[in-house]
Amino acid sequence: MRIFAAHLTARTMEYAFREIERKWQERWRDNAVYSVRNDVSRPKCYVLDMFPYPSGAGLHVGHPLGYIASDVYSRYKRLKGFNVLHPMGYDSFGLPAEQYAIEHGIPPAISTHNNIDTFRSQLDKIGFCYDWTREVRTSDPSYYKWTQWIFLQLFESWFDRHRQQARPIAELISIFETEGNQQHGCPGDTAIRFTAEEWKSFDPQQQSDVLMHYRLAYSGVGEVNWCEALGTVLANDEVINGVSERGGHPVVKKKLRQWYLRITEYAERLLKGLETVDFSDSMKEMQSNWIGKSYGAEIDFEIMGITGRSFKVYTTRPDTIFGVDFMVIAPEHELVESLKTSESAQAVEDYIANVNSRSERERMAEKKITGVFSGSYCSHPFTGQPIPIWISEYVLAGYGTGAIMAVPCGDERDFRFAKHFGIPITNIIGAFYDGTDANPTKEARLENSDFLNGLLMKDAIEVSIARMEQMGIAHRQTNYKMRDAAFSRQRYWGEPFPIVWKGEVAVPLSVSELPLELPQLENLKPGPEGQGPLANLPEWVTVADGNREVNTMPGYAGSSWYFLRYMDPHNEQEFCSRTASDYWGQVDLYVGGTEHAVGHLLYSRMWTKALFDLGHIGFDEPFKRLLNQGKIGGDSRLVYRIRGTQQFVSSGLKDQYETDELHVDVSLVDGFVLDTQRFKQWKPDFNDATFITENGVFTCGGRLEKMSKRYFNVVNPDEIVEKYGADTFRMYEMFLGPIDQDKPWDTKGIEGVHRFMRKFWRLFYDTEKGWRVTDAPATDASWKSLYKVAKKVEEDTARFSFNTAVSGLMIAVNELTDQDCHSRELLEKLVVVIAAYAPHVAEELWSALGHSGSVLDASYPAIEEHYLVESSKEYPVAINGKTRTTLLLDINLSQSEIESIVMQDAVVIKWLEGKSPKKIIYVKNKMINVVM
Template sequence: MEYNFREIEKRWQRYWKKHNVFHAKENKKRKYYILNMFPYPSGTGLHVGHCLGYIASDVYARYKLAKGYNVLNPIGFDSFGLPAEQYAIQTGKHPCDTIIENSRRYKEQMNKIGLSFNWNREVYTSNPNYYHWTQWMFIQIFNSWYDKNSEQAKPINLLIEEFNKKGNNFINASTTSNYKFNSTTWKQLNSYEKESILLDYRLAFLCKNTVNWCPNLGTVLANDEIKNGKSERGGYPVYKKKMLQWHIRISAYAERLIKGFNLIDCSQSLKRLQCNWIGKSIGTSILLKIIYPISGFHKIELFTFYPEMMFGMTFIILSTDHPLADKISIFSLHHKNVLTYLNKEFSVDVNSKNISGIFTGNYVLHPFIKDKKIPIYISNFFTINNTTKSIIGIPGHEEKSKKFAQKFNIEIVKVLDFNEKCINSNFLNGLNRQQAKEKIIKILINNKIGEIKISYKIRDSIFSRQRYWGEPIPIYFKNKIPKTIPIDKLPIILPKIDNFHPKNGKSPLVRAKNWAWDEQNMKIVPNFLIDHKYVFPIETNTMPCWAGSSWYFLRYMDVHNNRFFLEKEKENYWKNVDLYIGGSEHSTGHLIYARFWHKFLFDRGWVTTDEPFKKILNQGMILSYSAIILKVIGENIFMSYGLKNKKHTYSSFQEIYVDLSLIKKNNELDIYRFKKCRPEFYSSVFILERGVFICKRKLEKMSKSKYNVINPDDIYEKYGSDIFRMYEMFLGPINKSKPWDEKKINGIKNFINKFWSLFYKNKIFQVSEINPTLQEFQILHDTIKKIENKMESFSWNSSISLLMIMTNKLTALKCNKRKILEPLVQLIAPFAPHISEELWYKLGKKKSIIFYNLPVFNKKYIVKKEITYPIMFNGKLKFLEKFDSSTSIENIKNKILNHPKTKLFLKEKTLNKFILIPKKIINILLK
């Protein structure tokens, strides 16, 4: 009987759905929570690169189920945000409709692969039942502040109580400054003044800041949404622009975000990425006198890593969002020009060579050179440190400072000679850099104008988005003071509007007709009723997509709860995510946001763990050959790739990706079909080489934007889901990138057919009840032991290799014995669940294979293998020693060093180095 995968796979997919096989419930079993990073449902569906992580998590989820765990393996969709909105704009449909269509397509594809997702816990971030709690959490963040003494978030009411007790000298709590406000008592302040002070403490706060603005997308972008100065989505130019925005004070958690990684099992590269993103560093904070003081501000704080360079300081720069940027020139004729500069847009292109800046008309006094005035500039040319948003210009020794100084004709002073000895700095002359640094720091501290300070690169996250498709921010404005919508009136539902395109930097919600809050009747009313007495405007910006994706893993634990986002009993049972699988592209932004959000909920007592994830596994990428053609820049001309370096009149080209379906043999472009697919190039001229048009092929990440994706539908329609699943797992280590090559899938196909044939003789299902031979038992139990080790180390490709070896050995022995084949079916089930379920049923089992525990190896059938090591001293063989192959390197080393012969040699000489090449030699170097 042939293996009919189409019939078998449909049958078992229906069975799993009908019997709710993968619906987890809290019970007395050991729990295991496995999770894929949140997908958003794009219009084109899944490609085989997406499937890699889903299949890997499914293999492990099925393995853990078979090990007796209660496994939670949920799925949902990150359905709010820019991708969904842009797709809706492109298709002319409403996001509500496209999300339903796209997610239905995803679910269909996922189910055809046989993924064991717990669909009864499915969530959508755009569902009001879900974003009800996202809005609730935002209100809690808004009504909290970060107590640096206890290092945790606390209710803002506790801070107000402290203000009422102390009465005066409120210190700004933000990470950008630490200036005193005034000596007025809290009770003497009006509501607006109080809120202005509280906004400097709240974890969610409004302030005017420099943002990444994309005019083409009509919205603010986060740093991780920008690549090389352009938007990741669409490749549009991005500019720096000052806008009034909501922020989340994530910088308050910087140190805890770094320390928390010690609790997470993940790769060192991921830890480095996270730490670099947060960017902890130690430098010197210096307070310099402002020559023309501003009311309440007589000094300005500067941060430097090079205090020994102070004598080379010839200017300072403030960022455009420094707290004093719009005030520092207030007594200067330059004030009007400074304000104009602050409102300009600047490109964020990292390759931009434009140097911009403006003199404020104000100065600070040099701390060591009497009466020397240092000019203050404002500029976007530098990446400003987040702690102080200011830098010291030392053009004599720093390249960017030098370029800025040359642009504005500022003095350039050298303070170090060729040997890095101090010059031109009186009491530092002749000291080396380290000596100078120590001396300067000591003077600064003694004079109380400086201190050692820790700095973090991470900035407070901008939380406003000028787009429609996002969670409404539950805030209304009463006399310009932000007020939260009452919790019992949540959620405030995103209104359905026809025109949801962003325009002029304003959210489409400004066009909503019913978007005002009636404070007396506690409900949303039409905008024309706004009187600023009883009815007030509601915030029109929406939340970023990371708001909903920062806590979704908690909602999976208690998805049907309408009373609260998560009951204590369920959180106590599931707790952390045990295994979090996703691509490395989520290794910075998403993980930072999710960990911050979780830590906040922990601080306020709503969850019991400080970190959300126990282990994070980043799968590698699936690579595919893309096709690229050359277009002459500024001309409607395309040139065959082989002519690029030949002599011709064209000098500059742009590369354009084309769909793989348009490529003929020998990398030739089908020009007719290309023009048909891309009508904007219909009249273009194509310069051929030897009568054909050749494109460049490049092996790179599989991506829709590169048109090099492979549709999984085509693969499992041709080969079946089990073969597709096993092929993806067999490509290589899960954390490594690997090229897609459909030609090699036949090896897996042959293996599955050989495995199927073990159960059939003359096309009839036949399994023998005869007891296996010793050799057959040894093959089985050796494989069980090895696979368990490989599975626990997430080495799925090696596990499949072991299954292949076992199948080949059993085929050679013509073994069809039940006591061997039944365990083999269980071993292969996590990888190829459909064929395993079919054979399990044919073996007479009444329940799904999922409900049977994996076989355990028996030690008596494990053949001990010995390895003989030649023991050498300084390269000369002295004796031989045998070890069991399972002996650890540490145990081998201890035994050899304590060997009588080794001790004899060590009497005369001293051990210098112990070299062990596994399974080969041991060489002990003596001196």
């Protein structure tokens, strides 16, 4: 098909990547090459990138790494015959846009829109195969209509612990009407118990309050960091030493009404579900640590002096019951008031006041031991001895019962507390306790432990629980560290809650009233009394017989279900049709960073489970397989200035002077060599700079660190694409190393990949000879090279070993060049093999080879194994495990044939020194080892 080559000018015989890439990007767009239909007749593959927040800073070369990997994988699967869903969109609600609006007066909707445009234009240059007709934006009312709808689904549901699934709240109401809540204890407040008759006697307000304790999305009172001077609520990391980070104003705990998701009800299923998904072990580990399941017992202790009053502690080590030297309750514990005595009252109150002045994060970070004696005692259930009850912040109100039994000989924190306050320590583990440290062992034999004496601790756990259960003072209890997720923010730029408060009753909007649009608002200052900015819009807040909820949803609301919307993005009747979700199902490959390990991934897993329970989708884990890409670090360049001067010294000589180190923009440096002229112009300070060079060259120092503007080490993908082309950029990002590892960016290294691209091009075109493809048959050696690389790219892409796939392509191109192979039949297949990695050049050559459609509609070549079969192999021959020579041998030789050949070999004879070998190990197709 020389016709196709004929119109090419000499200039285009060169690898003109800029023209090629522009041309194909336009064609892809104009012909909607990447739009995907929900074609249920074809096998599906769903490949998804983690939802990006469109930040104003733009992309650096580290950001697209995961996108390139998922793009390569998507294209590869399409070549293998799959209908591939590969969408992209924006998690466009969020705090940065709101903060930007407050500081610059640009409305969040506008700045977000601009950021998305920048983001998109950067992505487009890299040549991704996203189906942009499916783009979603969480801040778009047509999207958040369904976020609100799902919120209402959660609001109208409760979790049936017997069935371990969500059910409609209406079913709970009918249960209450027939049998009260005897079978379904209240997750929000275990003290709530009622019969059917009592339920019916409740007024609407009481019924509403009870139901709120069951709902999966519920409203409750939570503590926030309240800063009176700023009139706003602060996040934990905005509070330092009890004052606000901005301005240093005092911050106090304030109880505010908040929304929560009852994710704790799903703890068990979130844990179990990990067994069914293909995530890395470390990712599963992080999630299960976060969920934090533990087995133990709740034990009642009688308080002395208050007849009949007792309190519960939670412990995982009931076997240590005789080692209890004191009790500790959280400062927020409800018994604090009743435990304090006239002598202790002042100290207790001072302590509580001090604790309240600090954020939870600070309390957790606190290393000092603090606490106060409550003034009261409880009695030991077996010995009847009095045990002092202390109050300390190291016990958290939200975990277990908010009270512990302290066993200083076995628990590090209890030990330090006892030492600090001079509380005597009982030893129940003999020599395992040395008096200088607690020992948390379970292997000791118990002493001083009455009926447990002589038992191994791990066995005594069961014995002690059984005994205490029998006595009616304890029961087994499984606990989870995880807490319910706070689901409201006192902010503007988020989804409004579809809730109207009528008195104290939260009334949901009806579906027909959705979306409840976020009103335009000029002034984004906080509302009165810690409320969000929406409280400043009374005309929006006030509705007939009620007030709208003024909180908005947090960032993770929209991102918890977006993968479902991509399946059916324009559906105005449903969040996603069941037909679409049944077809596309789970995300087959989810690509993103580890920073979302416990937040986003757990929330979206919970939403998926709830939607599954309620019958809206047919699967309960959203992501079948997770690939975490590593980060690309920056390679900074440093110059050394002699202190107090404008004289700079080359890095090899810097130790001879007293110097200060400065970061220099990496674009001014070639490798390590500084362009001193440009450096002088870079900043006014350096106009008069002088340089002490080494042999006329000024070299910089280097350091690997985070890619960041302040280190001047940011490399913009736009520049790389402009200089080398998108295909080279994609290939190079993949070539850098294993996708899941962190690695430094080295712009210098991209040259090698670009050389490879040109070498590949020259299999087809030569600047002088023009089009080189011929109809001559390829040699067997060439076919072997082709099928070897086809097989390698296939296997390596499937297991995400993109770097080795690229090196395989390099080897193939090197071999085919050496073989002077220009066979059309062979090169057509090679173009398909490379297409997923370098899509633009593949399209160009596919077209030049005479094809009219996209190369993506070709099929990946079937491997013809017979070209790969070897008849002989060069075996390494080792003497005692050390390779001494090699022998080219037929692959099908027997052990005895091998032995006789090996024994005649001169090198082997030399090493044997006349002795006969003990044995000869022959592993077919691997190696030969002569053991002396």
